[in-house]
Amino acid sequence: MTTINDIAKLANVSRTTVSRVLNNNGYVSDEVRKRIMKIVEETGYIPSLSAKSLRTKKSGVIGVILPKISTETASRVVSGINEVVASENFQILLTDTELNKEKEIEYIRLLQSRHVDGIILLATNINDRLISTIEDAALPFISLGQDLPGVTSIVYDDYHASVDMTNMLIGQGHDKIAFIGVGEEDPSVGVERKKGYFDSLEKHQLLINDSWIQLGDFSIESGYECMKKIVKRNEDNLPTAVFVVTDRMAIGAMEYLREQGIRIPQDMAVAGIGASTLSQYVTPALTTIDYFNKEAGKKAAQLLLQQLKQKKEKEKFIQTYRLIKRDSV
Amino acid sequence: MTTINDIAKLANVSRTTVSRVLNNNGYVSDEVRKRIMKIVEETGYIPSLSAKSLRTKKSGVIGVILPKISTETASRVVSGINEVVASENFQILLTDTELNKEKEIEYIRLLQSRHVDGIILLATNINDRLISTIEDAALPFISLGQDLPGVTSIVYDDYHASVDMTNMLIGQGHDKIAFIGVGEEDPSVGVERKKGYFDSLEKHQLLINDSWIQLGDFSIESGYECMKKIVKRNEDNLPTAVFVVTDRMAIGAMEYLREQGIRIPQDMAVAGIGASTLSQYVTPALTTIDYFNKEAGKKAAQLLLQQLKQKKEKEKFIQTYRLIKRDSV
DNA sequence: AAATGATATGTAATCGATTACACACAGTTG
DNA sequence: CAACTGTGTGTAATCGATTACATATCATTT
Numbered sequence: 001m002t003t004i005n006d007i008a009k010l011a012n013v014s015r016t017t018v019s020r021v022l023n024n025n026g027y028v029s030d031e032v033r034k035r036i037m038k039i040v041e042e043t044g045y046i047p048s049l050s051a052k053s054l055r056t057k058k059s060g061v062i063g064v065i066l067p068k069i070s071t072e073t074a075s076r077v078v079s080g081i082n083e084v085v086a087s088e089n090f091q092i093l094l095t096d097t098e099l100n101k102e103k104e105i106e107y108i109r110l111l112q113s114r115h116v117d118g119i120i121l122l123a124t125n126i127n128d129r130l131i132s133t134i135e136d137a138a139l140p141f142i143s144l145g146q147d148l149p150g151v152t153s154i155v156y157d158d159y160h161a162s163v164d165m166t167n168m169l170i171g172q173g174h175d176k177i178a179f180i181g182v183g184e185e186d187p188s189v190g191v192e193r194k195k196g197y198f199d200s201l202e203k204h205q206l207l208i209n210d211s212w213i214q215l216g217d218f219s220i221e222s223g224y225e226c227m228k229k230i231v232k233r234n235e236d237n238l239p240t241a242v243f244v245v246t247d248r249m250a251i252g253a254m255e256y257l258r259e260q261g262i263r264i265p266q267d268m269a270v271a272g273i274g275a276s277t278l279s280q281y282v283t284p285a286l287t288t289i290d291y292f293n294k295e296a297g298k299k300a301a302q303l304l305l306q307q308l309k310q311k312k313e314k315e316k317f318i319q320t321y322r323l324i325k326r327d328s329v
Numbered sequence: 330m331t332t333i334n335d336i337a338k339l340a341n342v343s344r345t346t347v348s349r350v351l352n353n354n355g356y357v358s359d360e361v362r363k364r365i366m367k368i369v370e371e372t373g374y375i376p377s378l379s380a381k382s383l384r385t386k387k388s389g390v391i392g393v394i395l396p397k398i399s400t401e402t403a404s405r406v407v408s409g410i411n412e413v414v415a416s417e418n419f420q421i422l423l424t425d426t427e428l429n430k431e432k433e434i435e436y437i438r439l440l441q442s443r444h445v446d447g448i449i450l451l452a453t454n455i456n457d458r459l460i461s462t463i464e465d466a467a468l469p470f471i472s473l474g475q476d477l478p479g480v481t482s483i484v485y486d487d488y489h490a491s492v493d494m495t496n497m498l499i500g501q502g503h504d505k506i507a508f509i510g511v512g513e514e515d516p517s518v519g520v521e522r523k524k525g526y527f528d529s530l531e532k533h534q535l536l537i538n539d540s541w542i543q544l545g546d547f548s549i550e551s552g553y554e555c556m557k558k559i560v561k562r563n564e565d566n567l568p569t570a571v572f573v574v575t576d577r578m579a580i581g582a583m584e585y586l587r588e589q590g591i592r593i594p595q596d597m598a599v600a601g602i603g604a605s606t607l608s609q610y611v612t613p614a615l616t617t618i619d620y621f622n623k624e625a626g627k628k629a630a631q632l633l634l635q636q637l638k639q640k641k642e643k644e645k646f647i648q649t650y651r652l653i654k655r656d657s658v
Numbered sequence: 659a660a661a662t663g664a665t666a667t668g669t670a671a672t673c674g675a676t677t678a679c680a681c682a683c684a685g686t687t688g
Numbered sequence: 689c690a691a692c693t694g695t696g697t698g699t700a701a702t703c704g705a706t707t708a709c710a711t712a713t714c715a716t717t718t
Binding site (some may be wrong): 044046047048049050051053054059061069070071072074075076078079082086091092093094095096109110112113114115136220251255277278281282283294 | 377421
């Protein structure tokens with residue numbers, strides 16, 4: 001490996017001068033600049049960013065912590081983040097917690113030790129150790145998906161999205177609306193979306209029937225199973241619509257309905273959340289809510305870059321959403 | 330930031346001893362070890378991996394270069410890679426070329442300057458500068474998707490997959506089979522898959538009709554447009570099947586057919602490649618080929634980790650595939 | 659009792675960059 | 689012409705770790 005010292009020797013200058021040329025920093029005569037650049041190119045010299053990072057305390061790397069790497073949401077968000085940070089010559093160091101809370105904390109510390117300049121966390125839960133780890137890290141930090149105390153956060157407006165969707169179903173004349181959700185460990189998907197559903201029903205003074213409510217685990221299969229349970233338990237009096245808190249589970253639910261010959265939307269309307277590609281191309285096309293994940297990723301990256309330039313107070317941003325009405329309703 | 334020196338002072342030892350404790354390296358008395366560990370925990374000391382990396386020439390980071398970050402294929406492959414490397418405590422540094430050849434080269438050099446321990450490239454093309462940049466980098470390197478000379482490569486068996494699919498269609502009694510492909514810049518998708526199609530037709534002495542062949546750009550929309558052109562140009566004599574080289578384009582094609590009231594598969598059979606989630610849940614479910622992308626990612630990571638341990642000769646691996654027959658045929 | 663080897667710790671060089679500071683030389687200014 | 693300012697370059701400390709080598713102690717072996 002050629003180092004800055006080698007270049008300096010070859011060009012008969014001190015390494016200070018080479019560094020000045022490379023960083024466009026301070027005075028260097030044209031003649032020397034050219035000489036050095038020529039040698040740099042000939043040798044194919046590549047500066048060591050570890051050394052640079054050690055000295056400057058900056059790495060040009062942004063840490064991203066994902067709950068699960070291979071989901072469409074994650075992929076869209078990362079794509080948005082990358083678009084923004086790459087344009088400022090940062091790279092992304094990717095970690096995947098596999099939905100494990102311990103790993104979330106572990107990775108924050110790891111990223112810190114790697115001297116990342118900032119961290120974006122796609123958060124799925126809130127707990128004290130997490131908060132204090134983030135505080136201790138004392139790094140520019142953005143939380144996406146959950147509002148973490150003391151941390152600049154971008155959140156999806158799960159509550160209102162859910163209310164809107166339920167209202168819309170009610171507006172279509174449905175008064176028996178089933179619900180497929182997830183567990184309450186996830187404040188956004190598990191709590192807020194369910195709350196929106198309940199509140200809307202209540203406001204319209206509609207019946208809430210426990211046998212219409214099932215919880216899944218985000219997978220397509222669990223959507224299928226939940227739908228099956230709902231249908232089995234209400235064979236004599238089926239609900240006329242089902243609101244599913246994620247598209248994937250909604251797809252599973254649709255599959256079961258199709259198998260059973262229950263027509264969508266005539267016999268049962270189906271609505272999801274997430275605006276996955278899938279939702280657009282299933283038949284019938286799924287009514288859903290678009291959270292603009294890629295935009296959220298971009299926003300997160302922009303906020304982070306701002307924080308890199310100057311420390312800011314915690315802020316909270318609410319990502320807009322859009323209800324996409326399609327044939328499943 | 331606490332450093333190893335701070336710990337050393339607090340523990341009344343030299344930093345050498347601290348380093349020994351932290352790396353479980355050489356002799357340290359139990360008493361001192363405990364004392365140091367206690368202080369490490371109290372202070373929340375986190376070693377600087379930049380410094381470590383500078384000294385040891387190892388970073389614990391694997392560079393991954395993707396052609397496009399937000400595709401299902403990429404996401405599956407990355408997920409496979411991550412699963413393997415994370416288990417050995419490596420992280421992934423992610424870069425996205427946006428299908429730009431220059432960036433491919435730029436990123437290899439960048440990753441090199443970041444002292445990544447190895448690189449996995451999801452390759453989409455082959456060119457001399459790329460090869461020589463890889464050579465110069467002198468890093469453990471794996472190419473996934475294209476067989477690069479001198480580089481251990483994992484390739485999908487595009488040719489035979491394509492032959493198999495075409496044979497299958499022919500076996501179903503189709504003799505007018507249209508084709509939607511991509512440009513030849515992409516040796517795997519653009520060249521090999523097309524070659525498989527042609528060879529199969531030829532072998533069965535079937536007509537090859539230029540107006541049945543269209544090239545798209547990987548997008549769903551382009552699949553739609555290609556299908557449209559094929560139908561328009563052959564209104565009096567429609568082909569009875571269409572083989573599309575990617576699932577996304579196949580989905581686009583299906584959409585156009587549906588709009589036109591052309592029934593799938595009765596009027597036209599459709600086949601894709603990729604086994605996207607989408608392919609499983611569209612109606613009718615799309616016949617496609619599964620390349621086991623996640624497995625390929627794992628394999629790539631395993632090969633890379635092996636190379637980290639000992640340098641190896643170039644090898645070439647052919648990833649298996651599986652034809653999934655569904656309702657669209 | 660001397661030699662040997664295992665255990666325990668420290669000294670100091672090193673990795674490859676950046677940067678504060680010093681110095682030299684020009685041209686300009688009052 | 690003395691003082692100042694703008695250019696151009698070098699010296700050496702520094703970032704935070706690892707590691708070859710040296711040294712010291714103690715128990716064991718011959």
